[in-house]
Amino acid sequence: MVAAAQAQKPTSIPKSERTKARVLREALSLASRVGFSGLTFGTLAEQAGISKSGLFAHFDSKEDLQIQSLHVAEEMFVERVLRPALQQPRGVPRIRQLFSGWMDWIHSGTVPRGDILTAAAFEFDDAPDGPMRAAVVAGHGKMHDTIERLAKQAIEEGQFGKKAEPDQFAFEFLGIVHAHHHVRRLLRTDLHARRACAAFERLLATYTL
């Protein structure tokens, strides 16, 4: 796949696709500042220096714009956090890499102001039903399922006890990430990263007992 990607010339990407990719990057940058709810044709047109009618060519509706932007963030997360984790040996090494990659993702400023996926989950957890909320819930479900699968593999590898509950592990893993994201934004300091790491080590330790 890497070879195929390298063989593809940049010029083979149609201009409209390149424009759309640029617009989606701007959309993500905007959403990271004002939330996905604040991402509209009007605000994005101003941010990206493109006409509203230009945006209508790429997105059916405000919800479509928000959902496509969320998916771009999810793809970035897969590329930068999940994929490197899955390249590790099954079980605990994958789990460790997922956690440390996630911490890096939060702190690196890849997306301004921290973890935009967690931010979206917090933003829409109490929103009325709608396509964007459904997309956020689906994203949360996929992440939960992924961590659950890694925990199952850790049991299969004999690293976690046979009675370990993968679903419980996923709940607690995500809880630590979310708690860190929240405290970091609330108190505007990275000092609590070591608290999150210590919590993760304690979690792992009780499962590998």
Add this chain to the structure above:
Amino acid sequence: MVAAAQAQKPTSIPKSERTKARVLREALSLASRVGFSGLTFGTLAEQAGISKSGLFAHFDSKEDLQIQSLHVAEEMFVERVLRPALQQPRGVPRIRQLFSGWMDWIHSGTVPRGDILTAAAFEFDDAPDGPMRAAVVAGHGKMHDTIERLAKQAIEEGQFGKKAEPDQFAFEFLGIVHAHHHVRRLLRTDLHARRACAAFERLLATYTL
């Protein structure tokens, strides 16, 4: 104190105070639905059936209204969750009561739609600086300090190990509460309460080892 409260006749409370108390209850009910940011003189006047000018008599500004409403919620939390915990013996019994009382507070519908204090913390964690954000941060700090103090007492009572870190314990305790609050709102189910309780038991177990 209870005797003193009982001896006090309701009629001794001035009418303006009673009106204000009613208005603050309406304000809290409104904030639990639309967030504290959505709590303004205009929205509250409509909800409480009182004129805007009537509200000006009680509150200096929108921020003052939001902060006073937050403080009412904090007083309710102290009354219903914190005080019963502090009536338990020092150390682990207090910690257990605080956690189970908090779970009840989330599920009881005392305040519609769950834990309004956690909701406020999520709402303002990425807000611009301002008096309401400062009040939310102060509330978080007080709660963190309280849990830290309970953990210190558990060490003094010989229930937690001497090397236990009260600050770490407080971070993780709050993390479990916040994770539960968030997942409950996101997935709209109470099914994960048992995950939160199991996480709390695991947390306690590692500290009481």
